[in-house]
Amino acid sequence: MARLKVTSPATGKPIASLEADDAKSVKAKYEAARAAQAKWARVPLKKRLAAIAEFRERVLEQVDPLAKVLTSETGKPITQARNELKGFLPRIDFFLAETAKTLKPEKVSKAAGMEEVISHEPLGVIANISAWNYPWFVGGNVFVPALLAGNAILYKPSEYAAMTGLEIARLLHESGIPKDVFVPLIGAGDVGAALLKQPVDGVFFTGSYATGKKIAQSVRGRMLKLQLELGGKDPVYVCEDVDIAKAAAGIADGAFYNTGQSCCSVERIYVRDSIFPQFVKAFVDEVKTYRAGDPLDDATYIGPLTRAPQVKVLEAQVADAKKKGAKVLTGGKRGKGSRFEPTVLVDVNHKMAVMREESFGPVIGLMSVKDDAEAQRLMNDTDYGLTAGVYTTDRKRAERILAGVHAGSVYWNCCDRVSPRLPWSGVGHSGVGLTLSTYGIETFTRLKAWHLRSP
Numbered sequence: 001m002a003r004l005k006v007t008s009p010a011t012g013k014p015i016a017s018l019e020a021d022d023a024k025s026v027k028a029k030y031e032a033a034r035a036a037q038a039k040w041a042r043v044p045l046k047k048r049l050a051a052i053a054e055f056r057e058r059v060l061e062q063v064d065p066l067a068k069v070l071t072s073e074t075g076k077p078i079t080q081a082r083n084e085l086k087g088f089l090p091r092i093d094f095f096l097a098e099t100a101k102t103l104k105p106e107k108v109s110k111a112a113g114m115e116e117v118i119s120h121e122p123l124g125v126i127a128n129i130s131a132w133n134y135p136w137f138v139g140g141n142v143f144v145p146a147l148l149a150g151n152a153i154l155y156k157p158s159e160y161a162a163m164t165g166l167e168i169a170r171l172l173h174e175s176g177i178p179k180d181v182f183v184p185l186i187g188a189g190d191v192g193a194a195l196l197k198q199p200v201d202g203v204f205f206t207g208s209y210a211t212g213k214k215i216a217q218s219v220r221g222r223m224l225k226l227q228l229e230l231g232g233k234d235p236v237y238v239c240e241d242v243d244i245a246k247a248a249a250g251i252a253d254g255a256f257y258n259t260g261q262s263c264c265s266v267e268r269i270y271v272r273d274s275i276f277p278q279f280v281k282a283f284v285d286e287v288k289t290y291r292a293g294d295p296l297d298d299a300t301y302i303g304p305l306t307r308a309p310q311v312k313v314l315e316a317q318v319a320d321a322k323k324k325g326a327k328v329l330t331g332g333k334r335g336k337g338s339r340f341e342p343t344v345l346v347d348v349n350h351k352m353a354v355m356r357e358e359s360f361g362p363v364i365g366l367m368s369v370k371d372d373a374e375a376q377r378l379m380n381d382t383d384y385g386l387t388a389g390v391y392t393t394d395r396k397r398a399e400r401i402l403a404g405v406h407a408g409s410v411y412w413n414c415c416d417r418v419s420p421r422l423p424w425s426g427v428g429h430s431g432v433g434l435t436l437s438t439y440g441i442e443t444f445t446r447l448k449a450w451h452l453r454s455p
Helices: 023-042 045-061 063-074 078-102 135-148 162-174 189-196 209-218 244-260 273-287 310-323 372-379 395-403
Strands: 003-007 014-019 106-111 114-122 125-129 152-156 182-184 202-206 225-229 234-238 266-272 327-330 343-346 363-369 387-391 409-412 445-453
Touching (some): 003 162, 014 063, 023 125, 023 152, 045 063, 045 078, 045 162, 063 135, 078 135, 125 135, 135 152, 135 202, 234 372, 244 273, 244 387, 266 372, 273 327, 310 327, 387 395
Parallel strands (some): 152 182, 202 225, 266 363, 343 363
Antiparallel strands (some): 003 014, 114 445, 327 343
């Protein structure tokens, strides 16, 4: 039997060896899920809601041990791991509150003995290939509404968050979700590839653009629902009228939280030229307060990178920027193991990789701009389109700028924020489809049109 070796990003030492799937087990688990899905769909929604409510309570009761599992395998600082778990609860609450009315059949017409109704039917069996950086958030955005809608889930957690994936499965099963309705698949890329060969009804992936593109190519020509939540190169524009210290602190947190390993982390900052020196100083001063260390220490803000190969990506971006004229104001070097110093660069431009390619780590470039038009142009100079923000005291000014920015989510005086009440989507290389909001409940269903004539 194949095994998946789990290694601590903090120490580089093995921490677990998990039984892994292979092509044969993936096929068998798909067939079991297919057989179980129809029965699950017939379970009254009230009972499905009760099972997810029980799941929520079990997560709440076990926040601390679940956070330690997450930190041990991803290197996420323990306070941020707890934050993810606690922040997951309101998302569950949203789905519990909104699913019944969102999926309620809609009577659209009744006249001359003819009634017209729209109902929501589950997609069927869904392949959910999830991410390691926020496994509770991004996984739950899919499997919670999908289960409530009556689907079966083949859940492939990232190999960097497989232990958390098994904890999610354990809690769901203990809460009343049948084992063949939520099925974890453990392994690396070969297991994901085997999953994509199954005749599933939907593929929901969260991860990099490169992997998302491969997934899209692998299912090309198949009549299934494909949803890809991919990366970003998320910009923020700082206008001259802001409270500089407050804005710098908020944006720095948006750039470096979770060690910069978020698809919606701030990755590019444009600052009005009249306040650029003051903003840069305040920003660097804030970043220098961030404590790097043992991710299990409550005081740690910057942890190791979850994926050791990403260190070389950041090194290459910094080297490229320096070669082309950028200046490193703090950081710029790798640390022990898979650590990388919080890094701030100035004198950057769009010929540099750090301003065009996703960093997914604690590296940020700050660039001076002369006016709103230049800022907007540079914000749109990217293949990605996930989030974008503007900091100013003038709401109309922010709305005018953001209206012309190509992004799925836009922010005024905030950043790196996700709400269960709003759809989460991207444009360009940031993906297709959406999660969250009532639209993110409907996305796990197909509409059926009913023409009902009285005899």
